Amino acid sequence: MKIRIAILGYGNLGRGIQCAIRQNADMELVAVYTRRAPETLETVWDVPVYPVEELMARQGEIDVLVLGGGSATDLPVQTPYYARYFNVVDSFDTHARIPEHFAAVEEAARQGGKTALISVGWDPGMFSVNRLYAGAILPQGKDYTFWGKGVSQGHSDAIRRIKGVKNAKQYTIPIQSALESVRNGENPELSAAQKHVRECYVVPQEGADLGRIEEEIKTMPNYFADYDTMVHFISEEELLRDHAGIPHGGLVLRTGHTGACGEHSHVIEYSLKLDSNPEFTACVLAAYARAAYRMHLRGDVGCKTVFDVAPVDLSPLSPEEMRRTLL
Amino acid sequence: MKIRIAILGYGNLGRGIQCAIRQNADMELVAVYTRRAPETLETVWDVPVYPVEELMARQGEIDVLVLGGGSATDLPVQTPYYARYFNVVDSFDTHARIPEHFAAVEEAARQGGKTALISVGWDPGMFSVNRLYAGAILPQGKDYTFWGKGVSQGHSDAIRRIKGVKNAKQYTIPIQSALESVRNGENPELSAAQKHVRECYVVPQEGADLGRIEEEIKTMPNYFADYDTMVHFISEEELLRDHAGIPHGGLVLRTGHTGACGEHSHVIEYSLKLDSNPEFTACVLAAYARAAYRMHLRGDVGCKTVFDVAPVDLSPLSPEEMRRTLL
Numbered sequence: 001m002k003i004r005i006a007i008l009g010y011g012n013l014g015r016g017i018q019c020a021i022r023q024n025a026d027m028e029l030v031a032v033y034t035r036r037a038p039e040t041l042e043t044v045w046d047v048p049v050y051p052v053e054e055l056m057a058r059q060g061e062i063d064v065l066v067l068g069g070g071s072a073t074d075l076p077v078q079t080p081y082y083a084r085y086f087n088v089v090d091s092f093d094t095h096a097r098i099p100e101h102f103a104a105v106e107e108a109a110r111q112g113g114k115t116a117l118i119s120v121g122w123d124p125g126m127f128s129v130n131r132l133y134a135g136a137i138l139p140q141g142k143d144y145t146f147w148g149k150g151v152s153q154g155h156s157d158a159i160r161r162i163k164g165v166k167n168a169k170q171y172t173i174p175i176q177s178a179l180e181s182v183r184n185g186e187n188p189e190l191s192a193a194q195k196h197v198r199e200c201y202v203v204p205q206e207g208a209d210l211g212r213i214e215e216e217i218k219t220m221p222n223y224f225a226d227y228d229t230m231v232h233f234i235s236e237e238e239l240l241r242d243h244a245g246i247p248h249g250g251l252v253l254r255t256g257h258t259g260a261c262g263e264h265s266h267v268i269e270y271s272l273k274l275d276s277n278p279e280f281t282a283c284v285l286a287a288y289a290r291a292a293y294r295m296h297l298r299g300d301v302g303c304k305t306v307f308d309v310a311p312v313d314l315s316p317l318s319p320e321e322m323r324r325t326l327l
Numbered sequence: 328m329k330i331r332i333a334i335l336g337y338g339n340l341g342r343g344i345q346c347a348i349r350q351n352a353d354m355e356l357v358a359v360y361t362r363r364a365p366e367t368l369e370t371v372w373d374v375p376v377y378p379v380e381e382l383m384a385r386q387g388e389i390d391v392l393v394l395g396g397g398s399a400t401d402l403p404v405q406t407p408y409y410a411r412y413f414n415v416v417d418s419f420d421t422h423a424r425i426p427e428h429f430a431a432v433e434e435a436a437r438q439g440g441k442t443a444l445i446s447v448g449w450d451p452g453m454f455s456v457n458r459l460y461a462g463a464i465l466p467q468g469k470d471y472t473f474w475g476k477g478v479s480q481g482h483s484d485a486i487r488r489i490k491g492v493k494n495a496k497q498y499t500i501p502i503q504s505a506l507e508s509v510r511n512g513e514n515p516e517l518s519a520a521q522k523h524v525r526e527c528y529v530v531p532q533e534g535a536d537l538g539r540i541e542e543e544i545k546t547m548p549n550y551f552a553d554y555d556t557m558v559h560f561i562s563e564e565e566l567l568r569d570h571a572g573i574p575h576g577g578l579v580l581r582t583g584h585t586g587a588c589g590e591h592s593h594v595i596e597y598s599l600k601l602d603s604n605p606e607f608t609a610c611v612l613a614a615y616a617r618a619a620y621r622m623h624l625r626g627d628v629g630c631k632t633v634f635d636v637a638p639v640d641l642s643p644l645s646p647e648e649m650r651r652t653l654l
Contacts, residue, residue, distance in 0.1 A: 045587075095654070098651070128654045130597075132649065133641065136614040136617075137614050183600075258350075258606040258607065266603075267601075269598045273593065276585060276591040276593075305654055306654075307650070308637050308638075311456055311633070314459065314460065314463035315459055315463045323429060324426055326455050327632055
């Protein structure tokens with residue numbers, strides 16, 4: 001008997017979830033739910049597509065509902081709403097608002113007797129788990145998170161809002177010298193701007209003032225002003241040809257000291273190099289959908305995060321097989 | 328109220344455990360137990376030292392017993408024995424014998440209603456956890472584990488048993504080109520010998536036949552014959568001066584593919600660079616001692632491994648603080 005998964009929302013993330021489920025033999029995708037007209041959706045493989053209004057009527061057919069929506073407006077509403085009726089997994093990634101999202105989902109999931117896993121992905125998600133493990137192991141130490149090389153959707157959007165810009169893509173790139181300083185145990189104090197440069201590929205509208213656009217980008221508060229920012233003007237054709245992907249990744253490091261007088265240094269490093277940010281996030285969601293299903297079977301209800309999930313619940317292997325082959 | 332820890336066995340690992348406990352404000356070391364004469368032990372900081380025979384009489388004073396013994400002869404006997412009377416944590420690291428060790432400890436811990444955590448450290452331990460996470464996230468992928476640069480005690484011992492050798496230290500070193508091939512997603516098939524070289528620092532006895540010693544090392548089956556092995560003859564003085572440390576570390580990588588037709592590649596990499604192998608292992612033991620204590624309080628008894636422990640149980644932070652600061 002496979003775990004019956006449904007997806008709500010079929011953008012890049014939803015497509016990735018369908019692909020991820022296909023790689024897990026113990027899961028099946030029973031349906032996709034959408035706010036769009038179902039017949040307009042082109043799914044990667046055939047699967048029933050229903051309007052979101054039908055979701056509530058099909059509770060009995062779904063073990064876990066994986067939410068493919070965005071953190072800005074979809075998930076703050078959807079996750080608390082559906083957590084009352086379904087076991088759910090979401091990728092809510094607005095770090096500052098996690099406590100309030102948790103509280104809303106916790107109340108709903110408790111009332112419904114369901115298991116909800118929020119903020120699943122890689123940051124928050126695998127990076128968070130690694131920060132927790134490393135901090136617990138090396139209490140006297142210092143954490144560093146670097147992002148990239150990867151596309152920042154928020155920064156790309158910010159550039160597109162500038163007058164005279166037709167299209168744009170922004171890459172966040174770790175500064176190698178800062179990274180090496182951390183790896184060498186030098187314990188530097190580093191701001192976000194001292195850890196990353198921002199590289200922008202901009203398609204200007206015909207006749208636009210390139211100097212002004214570059215100036216507006218480089219001086220944009222919060223987004224670029226504090227950073228070393230590079231701006232390249234390219235054609236729409238080049239943008240589509242060379243910058244169509246959505247790669248991302250990054251590193252979480254912790255350096256710490258042990259011994260009678262802190263005489264020994266240690267470096268723990270976790271890194272991701274991802275060709276497709278949404279597809280990798282989707283893979284993490286699929287693994288945690290398995291955990292949500294198992295936790296609910298055990299009566300472990302309420303809102304959970306990656307911190308609450310024992311690794312054993314993520315794997316399709318039996319505990320014996322796990323101990324024999326992975327331990 | 329602090330978690331009351333006792334250590335059994337006070338070698339390099341036991342010393343490391345004492346240092347690690349000192350870094351965790353919610354723990355206190357109540358005593359060290361030893362098979363040696365207690366008055367001969369020089370502990371890093373003052374702590375009561377008792378003969379092992381007194382351990383059973385002091386059950387009520389100990390929340391978790393951390394075992395500092397070795398995997399060859401100590402732990403196969405000690406862990407099953409004490410798991411009946413104490414919550415225990417050990418670093419049993421003979422991978423092939425984990426299933427039988429688990430079975431013996433499981434029976435004892437169940438009978439005593441105690442929580443036992445075995446094979447805690449970095450491999451088995453943190454490397455295992457990372458193999459599990461990465462495998463669950465990228466089901467279509469390939470695992471790689473590299474060790475080093477670090478001292479292999481087993482290989483150093485093997486060299487010391489050769490006639491004419493006074494002392495020796497062997498370093499296991501990852502081959503960078505193999506590592507780069509993995510990082511580039513080339514999915515190479517690599518034997519242990521294709522991933523590592525072995526570098527030996529050997530102190531010969533006076534008048535020993537260096538050519539024969541080098542030949543014996545390089546042709547030693549299982550240990551060196553399959554590897555690219557370098558042998559350096561040095562003085563005892565140089566060995567003590569330049570090779571006194573016990574550094575270690577290594578990397579766990581998984582590369583995998585996602586997308587409709589596997590068109591996207593991803594690399595997950597976890598690495599450790601450790602100045603002191605036993606001190607880092609001790610830090611992991613201390614964090615898991617916290618988890619053993621909490622799991623036992625919840626009635627979660629029996630033999631467990633790192634796979635069974637939710638990250639939340641490793642950290643001294645409250646769940647709210649964790650979500651706010653680490654997620």
